[in-house]
Amino acid sequence: MQHKRFQRFSPDIDFSDVDHIVIGSGIGGLTAATWLAKCGQKVVVLERHYVPGGFTHSFKRKQGFNWDVGVHYVGNLEEGGSMRGMFDLLSNKKLEWEPMGEVYDVVQIGDDVYEFKAGKENFRKQMIGYFPNEEKAIDDYLELLKKSNKWGSAFFFEKSFKPFLSKSLGWFIRKFYKKYSQQTTLEVLSKITTNKRLIAVLCGQCGNYGLSPRHSSFGAHALVIGHFMEGGYYPKGGSEQIALKTIDTLHELGSEVYINADVSEIVTKGSRVKGVMVGETFIPCKSVISGVGVNNTFNHLLKNGASKTCDFNLETVKPATGHICLYVGLDKSSEELNLPKHNLWWYANENIDATFDNMTLKDAPDKFAYISFPSAKDPKWEETNAGTATIQAISKANYEWFAKYEDQPWMKRDDEYKKLKEEFKDGMLERLYNLYPQIKGHVAVTEVSSPLSTKHFSNYKKGEIYGLDHTPDRFDLSFLRPETKIKGLRLTGQDITLVGVAGAMLSGMLVAITILKFRVWRIFKEIGELQKK
Structure with a gap:
């Protein structure tokens, strides 16, 4: 049954007062749309699928079963956790979370079992219990996670800077983060231990970012592991509630989500966005926010050489x-x-x-x-x-x-x-x-x-689930930013920041910052008030 808060696209709908069009209803696009709508902007979200939500949606079968397609757990949702306020904002506090318990992940190698317990100190004690001769290496590892993530947070926030600030303060941030992002996970861990089993256990969750230790950026590893350090949480009612509760908020704010709305072109004139084409229907707008990946955006949705304006080169990074x-x-x-x-x-x-x-x-x-x-x-x-x-x-x-x-x-x-x-x-x-x-x-x-x-x-062309590969090369691509060189065209989603719900939400926030500028403090104030409640 179709959810009352979204409807099928029709060319008869009046789109004359649209400020922003978001392509794709993944959590990055929905986050950007919600932040903009909360500041009085009229936003329309266009989704090609018949179910909204991107990788947060669920699918059902006649036998009565339903399964998630992408969200298996989310971190940083403990009391005071950074993600809690973000989700409360998107859902007006209507999204409920269930903790997965003291043990949220188990890594099993052959018949040997290693439990990952919520909380940094619990994690530390557990790992030392498994590897009593590696206490220093484990402490060094936790310190590396802390330092890498401190610079990683600054690295991603810098993506919202204007060119002048990016070339000055941004240069400083990128330079110091390279120490972590431009080394592989194996290179970093091999400097603190020679214990192959310990390295394997510490990298046991690497499926969360899709690359083994020899290929992945330590920066990506640190951010994902840090995200779950305080434990895992699951949305009550299933992962589809993330999108549905957010869509409820958008609807209440006067913005809409349309399904079966397959955008075929981002229309530009010169170096400026004019709108989008859905079939034979042209929808004008002030700006377009693409959440369908940089490959789809620049190699498929931009026509007549418009993508050359942006100087994108994805040849060094594979899907x-x-x-x-x-x-x-x-x-x-x-x-x-x-x-x-x-x-x-x-x-x-x-x-x-x-x-x-x-x-x-x-x-x-x-x-x-x-x-x-x-x-x-x-x-x-x-x-x-x-x-x-x-x-x-x-x-x-x-x-x-x-x-x-x-x-x-x-x-x-x-x-x-x-x-x-x-x-x-x-x-x-x-x-x-x-x-x-x-x-x-x-x-x-x-x-x-x-x-x-x-x-x-x-619509990912190689069936990838995590966008661009999380290699060191990915973190050196200066054009992976919310704003492009085409005026009015912005990007959201995991390609711009990092894999997963948290990464995509962060990208949506960064897009909103580039549009709202100082008005964004209204949103941060609301998040603060929600956390106090």
Whole structure:
């Protein structure tokens, strides 16, 4: 059933008074739209999919099961946490969160289990308990996280600076952050320890940013690990509540979200934005905010050489990795099956780099699996889905494994493609039975998504889930900023900042700052008041 706060796009709708058009309804675009709307701007959000929310949305099947597609947990939502005020602002405090408990992540290497406990000191004690001879290395690691993230916060905030300030103070910030962002995670950790198992455990959550230690920027690693240091939280009612509650706020402020609104072109004249085309319909506006990724924006939506104005060069950074996921529906409740709230990162061995570099579709479930239990995390699941439970089991996947089927229509690809998915399903079910034998005999529904599924719904051309690869090179691209050289064209989403809900929200905030300027203090004041309440 269509949510009352958004509607299908129609060329008959009056768009004559629009100030800003946001392309894409991911959390970056919704954040920017909400901040602008709270300051009296008229915003329209255009979403090509039939469900809004980007990677925060959920999908349902006739059997009554539903699963998240991207949000498995969010950090910094403890009392006074930086994300709490941001979400309260977007939802007018209507979005509720459930803590995942003392243990929010578990890294398992072979049969060895390592628990990640919420709180810096709890984390420290736990790791020292596992590695009693590595106390100094663990303390050094925590100090490196702290220093890197201090400069990382400044690095991203600098993206909202005007050119003069960027060339002066911004130069200073970028110079000092290079110490962390321009080294790989393995390079940094190898300087504080030679213990390969400790390095593997500290990097066990690397799937959150999609790259193994030898390839990832330590800056990205530090920001993601720091984000979850105080524990993980899950939105009550499922991840779709993030978008729906935000859309409610937008609607109350007089701005709207339209689905089935596939923007085909960002229309420019000279070096200025004039509006967008949706099919044959031209919608004029003062500015366009694109949340569909820099590749889609500059290589597909800008026509007639307009992208050359911006001097973008993405040749040094590849798209992030894809993933393949097994969605499982069970005929007993999470409580009956004793399913955990925490996520599991399972690795066959401690060499994560070799695992990710050499993985094939056939052996993926035998090498790596990230397992999440959304029904166990959500206290409202039983209200509408009594006596059932859900699991998501994910592994890394290269787009090239499926590229030969990319031109075949969704849900109608040939038997060879279906066989590949069936083989992955069988392999991943065996992995789940090995780790959680109590679920055997209770699997009611399964479904597999591949990078082609991601491409179909998100329009990322290589089925990537994290935008641009989080390598050191990414952090050296000066043009990854909210403002472009085309006047009125701005960018939001994880390409501009960092992977995940927090990164995308930050990008939306930065976009709003570049437009609102000093008026943005109204928003910060409201966040402060919400936190006091």
